[in-house]
Amino acid sequence: MKLASILAAGMLLLLSASGAVAQTDCKKLVPPSPWGPNDQTGATNRVTPAVTKAAAAEIQEGKVVPMSYPLVDGVPLFGTRFTKTILTATSLAPGASFGENELTYMEDTWLSQSHVGTHLDGLGHIGRKDCYFNQIAMGKYITQNNMTKLGLEHLKSFATRGVLIDVVKVLQQSGKFKGNSACKKPCVDKGTVLTSADLQAGLKMYNVTLREGDIVIIHTGWGDLFEQFPAQNATYNSGEPGIGKDAAKWLAEQKVVAVGSDTWAVEVIPGEDPKEAFIVHNLLITDAGIHIIENVRTDLMAAEAARTNRATFFFNMTVPRAVGMTGNFVGIDGIR
Amino acid sequence: MLALVAVLIVGSLGAGADERRYTIAFANLTEEPGATLGATGFTGREVRESFVLAARRLPVDLVFYDNRRDSRTALDNAGDAVRRRVDLFIEYFHEPGANEAVARAFREARIPVLAINYPVGDAPLYAADNVTAGRIGGEALAEFGARAWQAADVIGVVVGAVSNRHDGVPERVQGLVDGLRRRQPSTRIVSLDTQGNPATVATLIGKLLAAQPKAKLLVAALDDTTALAAKSALEAGGRLADAAIVGFGCDRSIHGGANDRKEIDPSNRGSIVLGSVAFYLDRYGYDVLPLALRVLRGERVPSRTMTAHKLITAANVFREYPPYDMQ
Numbered sequence: 001m002k003l004a005s006i007l008a009a010g011m012l013l014l015l016s017a018s019g020a021v022a023q024t025d026c027k028k029l030v031p032p033s034p035w036g037p038n039d040q041t042g043a044t045n046r047v048t049p050a051v052t053k054a055a056a057a058e059i060q061e062g063k064v065v066p067m068s069y070p071l072v073d074g075v076p077l078f079g080t081r082f083t084k085t086i087l088t089a090t091s092l093a094p095g096a097s098f099g100e101n102e103l104t105y106m107e108d109t110w111l112s113q114s115h116v117g118t119h120l121d122g123l124g125h126i127g128r129k130d131c132y133f134n135q136i137a138m139g140k141y142i143t144q145n146n147m148t149k150l151g152l153e154h155l156k157s158f159a160t161r162g163v164l165i166d167v168v169k170v171l172q173q174s175g176k177f178k179g180n181s182a183c184k185k186p187c188v189d190k191g192t193v194l195t196s197a198d199l200q201a202g203l204k205m206y207n208v209t210l211r212e213g214d215i216v217i218i219h220t221g222w223g224d225l226f227e228q229f230p231a232q233n234a235t236y237n238s239g240e241p242g243i244g245k246d247a248a249k250w251l252a253e254q255k256v257v258a259v260g261s262d263t264w265a266v267e268v269i270p271g272e273d274p275k276e277a278f279i280v281h282n283l284l285i286t287d288a289g290i291h292i293i294e295n296v297r298t299d300l301m302a303a304e305a306a307r308t309n310r311a312t313f314f315f316n317m318t319v320p321r322a323v324g325m326t327g328n329f330v331g332i333d334g335i336r
Numbered sequence: 337m338l339a340l341v342a343v344l345i346v347g348s349l350g351a352g353a354d355e356r357r358y359t360i361a362f363a364n365l366t367e368e369p370g371a372t373l374g375a376t377g378f379t380g381r382e383v384r385e386s387f388v389l390a391a392r393r394l395p396v397d398l399v400f401y402d403n404r405r406d407s408r409t410a411l412d413n414a415g416d417a418v419r420r421r422v423d424l425f426i427e428y429f430h431e432p433g434a435n436e437a438v439a440r441a442f443r444e445a446r447i448p449v450l451a452i453n454y455p456v457g458d459a460p461l462y463a464a465d466n467v468t469a470g471r472i473g474g475e476a477l478a479e480f481g482a483r484a485w486q487a488a489d490v491i492g493v494v495v496g497a498v499s500n501r502h503d504g505v506p507e508r509v510q511g512l513v514d515g516l517r518r519r520q521p522s523t524r525i526v527s528l529d530t531q532g533n534p535a536t537v538a539t540l541i542g543k544l545l546a547a548q549p550k551a552k553l554l555v556a557a558l559d560d561t562t563a564l565a566a567k568s569a570l571e572a573g574g575r576l577a578d579a580a581i582v583g584f585g586c587d588r589s590i591h592g593g594a595n596d597r598k599e600i601d602p603s604n605r606g607s608i609v610l611g612s613v614a615f616y617l618d619r620y621g622y623d624v625l626p627l628a629l630r631v632l633r634g635e636r637v638p639s640r641t642m643t644a645h646k647l648i649t650a651a652n653v654f655r656e657y658p659p660y661d662m663q
Contacts, residue, residue, distance in 0.1 A: 079661040080595050193392050239660070244393070269660055272393055274619055277658030 007123035026131035031287055040063060040149055042133055043257045043288025044124050044156035051213035055161040058314040059335050065304055065313065067297050067332040068118035069226060075117060076226055076233040078264050083112035115330055117329045120319055123294040124150035126281040126327040133289050146324025151322045154247040160257055162315035162334055165202035165303045166219045182235045187221030190239030193268045196250035206311035215315045219298035223262025226295060241267040248280040250286040259284060260293030301334050355395045358423040358632050362387050363401035363413045365428045374453060375463055375503035376585030377560050378617035387621035394625055406549055407434035414438040418445045424628050430450035447633050450624060462624050464615055464644035466504035467511040473582040473613045474515020476647050477554035480580045480610055482519050486550040492516040492525040495540065495566055496558025497532040505558065508584060512556045534565045541569035553579040560590040564599060568597055576608055583612035586648045593659035600653050611649035614656065
């Protein structure tokens with residue numbers, strides 16, 4: 001955390017000294033939000049009462065399917081990210097309780113970066129130069145502690161329909177499946193580009209048509225390596241299967257709210273063009289205000305879909321109103 | 337001995353639904369683990385991987401061969417590709433005699449050929465441009481010297497496998513000598529021949545430092561391993577402040593991810609290693625497969641296509657090689 005603070009302070013100094021804060025013409029780099037020049041909410045604008053009500057129809061049995069991984073020491077973390085808890089339990093010591101009722105308590109200090117475990121990428125996470133969603137020149141809207149625009153507090157609800165796309169099955173059925181021997185269950189190998197055709201084949205497999213306001217969850221099987229933590233952390237982080245640019249553009253055209261997967265970046269790594277960095281993040285978050293959800297546990301819902309021949313569910317996820325933050329770890333349940 | 341490595345079926349990603357798929361064979365110079373190619377630090381595996389990655393979005397099925405730096409194997413591989421009736425053959429092999437025979441075989445079979453780094457008959461050639469690469473490195477050093485050490489005794493130092501007469505090394509050396517002298521034609525240039533053994537760098541540089549206690553050194557290291565060894569030698573000699581280094585190749589020994597903290601890194605802008613001239617063997621597939629498709633579609637392609645070399649520095653390394661990790 002100290003290192004992160006130093007780096008952040010250094011970054012601010014660097015930005016100030018170089019004049020980089022000032023002003024790229026963001027109108028040339030990022031499209032405007034369809035929800036107007038003041039919009040900081042992005043795709044969750046699509047989760048209207050009608051969308052939530054329609055999604056509620058997915059709850060037919062009351063079955064809750066977990067879709068997030070436990071956040072615990074040893075899970076794969078991207079780059080130098082970390083998450084650590086410290087338990088305060090001093091009142092458990094003999095004689096340290098309170099009052100005649102001998103009340104004791106415990107609480108935690110959570111030292112963590114926000115993009116760890118199953119987590120949501122907010123709209124302030126990714127930009128082009130200093131230009132972020134809705135042409136916002138973010139250099140003017142950052143402090144040492146947080147952003148003053150595009151923070152998570154601006155997001156609306158994620159109470160909408162979730163749609164699972166099982167690309168393991170898609171690629172197996174089309175004869176294009178190439179797995180990775182480190183996975184205990186079938187997983188699509190890293191570097192595999194998932195196309196819009198693959199996604200559409202996955203939707204067709206379960207007879208689903210995407211609706212505006214849906215959240216798309218892609219099962220690649222790569223999450224099997226996450227579940228083997230820490231043994232396969234290096235393999236998990238060494239690359240991943242994921243959507244390519246044409247699939248990202250197609251998903252944006254479908255007006256979805258978020259795209260998640262059982263991978264650490266949702267997009268194919270290595271990317272399609274070796275000179276581009278995380279381009280799908282730009283296409284979805286920066287250009288379309290569509291969230292990315294990483295490290296989603298998808299295997300249970302994939303099994304449920306296969307068992308029932310139904311790949312849709314009520315997507316139950318809340319995001320803390322963490323002011324000025326770029327993202328946060330989340331808990332997700334798929335309710336059927 | 338035939339050295340067919342694998343047949344890789346790459347999905348029809350990015351290709352139009354009705355577009356024809358092509359089978360393209362690539363015979364690599366060598367895939368011996370750790371063996372480096374083209375007087376750089378890149379391995380055959382990296383070259384091959386670039387073809388796998390580049391093919392993902394192309395209507396291409398790849399067949400790989402390993403020529404094992406052996407003429408007999410190269411001829412056997414070519415014969416197998418002819419029998420398979422591949423649509424196009426990409427040859428990366430260094431022996432002119434074998435390459436002539438390969439060219440004849442494919443001409444008779446009416447299968448087009450592309451050549452990498454060494455001519456194969458009159459096939460279109462994709463190649464490193466060692467003269468230009470050398471000049472880029474030499475000029476970068478000369479400009480640094482002119483900026484930092486105007487009044488000093490400045491010596492140009494070429495260190496590496498200087499006596500290697502192959503792999504474009506003489507051309508690279510000629511280019512960098514031209515570059516070093518562009519600003520100051522009278523610049524004295526010293527050659528330190530490692531004969532390909534980077535372990536000799538410390539001794540060679542140490543002797544030079546002892547003989548030139550006051551000189552400023554512009555060090556052109558013919559590959560990245562040598563560049564890093566030269567830096568260590570200068571550090572050991574207490575002369576880091578008296579030298580600047582440029583390497584050639586820009587392989588993964590000298591740059592990496594955001595957390596790797598390699599020598600060429602945005603957080604290491606004060607390094608005396610100014611940069612490394614990129615040879616991009618890890619991106620050959622991205623350059624060569626589009627050429628192959630143009631040939632197969634009946635388009636004209638240039639008789640020679642050269643690698644677009646560039647000096648990779650702390651200022652542009654993450655732009656040129658975006659890392660997958662972040663801090």
